[in-house]
Amino acid sequence: MVEWLKLVDKARSRSIWMLMYCTGCGAMELPPAMTSRFDMERFGIMPMATPRQADVILVTGYVTKKTLKRIIYAYEQMPAPKWVVSHGSCPINGGVYWDSHATVNRLDLFLPVDLYVAGCMPRAEANMKMFTELMDMIAKGEARGWEEYVKNRDYYKENQRKLFGYDLVFTDGRSAL
Amino acid sequence: MRVEEVIKAIQDKFGLEVESPYPRRLRVRIPAEGKSEEERRQMLRDLLQYAKEIGFQHMSFITCVDFIKDGRFELNYGLWSYTIPTMLVVKYDLDRENPKHITVVDIWKPAKTWEQEVHEMFGVEFDGNPRSFEPYVLEDWDSIPPLRKDFDPVQYLKEHPMQGAGYDPLPYVNLVEKNLEQPTVEETGGDEGADS
C-alpha cells in the first residue's frame, strides 16, 4: 500500500499543472521558463487555464486586497492535492511595496505556502530550481499545504475575516469552501 | 496643421498662453483668477472640444497633482495628436477643500475610466459621470483618498495590522494561535486523510 502511495506521489511530482494566473509583475520570468531554453515541459509542468484543472498556484508578485480575494477563490476551487508557491519578495514580506496602502504584505497569513522563492524578480534559473525543489518535495510527500489549510481552517478564515471585514462568499450565496 | 499653427489658433481663439518647454509638448493653463467657476468650466470644455476638432484625437490621460501648500488640485488633461505628433496638456485648478468638477465624458469616452481613477485616488467629484463614484482598484476603502499628500501610508498600515504585517516599523502579527506542528502521516492517515 505504501509503495502504491509512493508511486502516486512520484506521478504527482512529474505532472504538475500550473495555474496560469500570474498575479503581478513577477510573472515576467515565467515565459523564459516555458520556452526553449529552460524548458519546463520536460518535467511535465504545463500551464492550464482554469483552477479546476490546476495543481499549483504560483502567486507571483505583489498581492493587493482585490487580488487576494480572487486568489483565495481560485485556491478553493482547485481540487486537492494542491500547492501554493510564493514567488518573489512581495508575498514574503512586502518587498518594495512594504509601506503601500494597497498591498497585502504577507501571503502566508491567508494561504498555506509550500515554497518561497526570493528575488525581485527571481531569475529563470531560480525558477527552474524552484520547480525541481517542488518536484522533490512532492515526490517525498513533504509538501502538505492543503492539509494544513484544512487543519487550521479557523486560523486562516479568521485572518481573512480580519483583513476584508467580512466572510468571502461566492456570488450565489454559498460560502467559499 | 503644424505646431506653430496650433499655438497661434489657441492663442487667438481663447486668449490663453501656450508654452512649449520641449519640442512637441504644449501646455495650456486655464487661468484661475478673474473668472467665475461657470466660465472656467465652459472654457475648459470649449478648449477640449476645439482641440479634438483640430487633430488631437487621442485622450492620453487625466491626472491630478496635489499642491498641498497652495491648497489646490491641478487636473491635467493630456491629449495626443497623431497627425501633428504633439501632446497638449490642459491644466485646470481646483479648490482642495471642495473639489467638485464636471465630466468631459460626452467629448471623450475614455474619460469615464480616468475620472473614476482620479476620484478614487484624490477625491475629486465629477458631476455627470455616474461611474466615477464606483471604486476602481481599492475595494472597501475606508480612509481618505490615498494619493493625497496628507495621507500617511505607514500610519494606515499600523491601523490595519493584517495588511501591513511585515517588518519594522510595522507591527508583527501574533502567530500563536496557529497549529504549527506538521501533521504526521499517522495522524492524517497517509493519502486518505483530510477528507474534507
Add this chain to the structure above:
Amino acid sequence: MGAKFLGALVLTLKVLIYLFLMVMIGLFLMGIYRKFTARVQYRVGPPIWQPYIDVIKLLSKKDAATKNWVFDLGVIMGLGGPLALLLFLPLDTIVGLNFHTKGDLILILYLAVVGPLGFALAASVGASPWGAIGVGRALSMMLGYELPFILGLLAVVAKDGTLLLQKVSAAQSMWNPAGWHYFQWPLILAAIGAHIALQGVMSEKPFDQAIAPHEIASGIMVEFGGKYLGMMLLMKAASLMAELGLFAVFFLGGTTAWDTIVKIFALFIIAISFDAVLGRFRPDQAFTVLWKWPTIIALLGLLLTVFA
C-alpha cells in the same frame, strides 16, 4: 449451459482487454504528440509516457466538484461513446483478437456523436460562461466537419456497394497502395476532402476551437477537475484511435492485421504535423473553410463515383 456461460465470460474478458489496450495505445499517441510538438518548437519536451503519468495523477485527485447527476451522466456518456465506437470498428486485429464485429457506417456515425454530445451536456450543466461558449463552438464545429467527412465516406460506400466495414476493409488490399481507396481515381478526391475534415474530427489545429485554452479558458473542459479530467483524457485517447481507425478502414486499405497500427501511426503523424505549425481559425472561418473546398472536392468525388 456452462460452456455458454464460459464463452460469454471469455468474450467479455477479450472485449475489456481490447478496450484497455486501445486506450493505452491512444495515450501513447498523445505522448508522441507532445514530444513531437515540443521538438518542432525547438524544445526537449516531456517523456513519451507523460500521458500515463498525467492520468495517474488526475485519477488520484481527492475531490472534484460535481454539480449534479446530469454532470456525472454527461461525463460517463463522454467516455462511453468512443469506447462503444471502438467496439464496432474492425480494429481488434491490432491486439490479435478476432471476434467478429458487424459494424456498419450508419451505426458508426450514430455512435460517433454520443461522445461529444455527452461532453457538451456535462459542460453545459456548469454555471461557467466559458463552458457555454465552448459547447456552442463544439456543436457548430461538429456540424462543420460532419459534412465533408460523410461525403467522403459515402463515396467509398458507393464504390464498394456496402455499408459494412468488414466488407469495405476486405475490398482493399492490405499493403499495396494501388489497392487502397485513397489512391484510386475518382475516390482520391473524396479522400482528400475527408482527410481535411479529419483534422476537425480529431479536434486538432486549425480546427480546435472547442478546446482553445488561450481563448476561452479550455472551453468545454473548464469545469472538469480531478477524476473527471482523467476520464476526459481517456476519452480523448479512445476517440483518437476510433477516428483514425475509421479513416484507415475506409481509405487506407482496411485493417486486416498488424498493418492497422502502422496506418494509424502514419495518419497521426500527418495530423500532428499540421497541428504543430498552424494557428487556430476563428469559429466562423473554420466553418467557412470546411464547407467550401473540402466539401466541393468530396462532393465531386462522390458524384464521379456514382455516375461514372
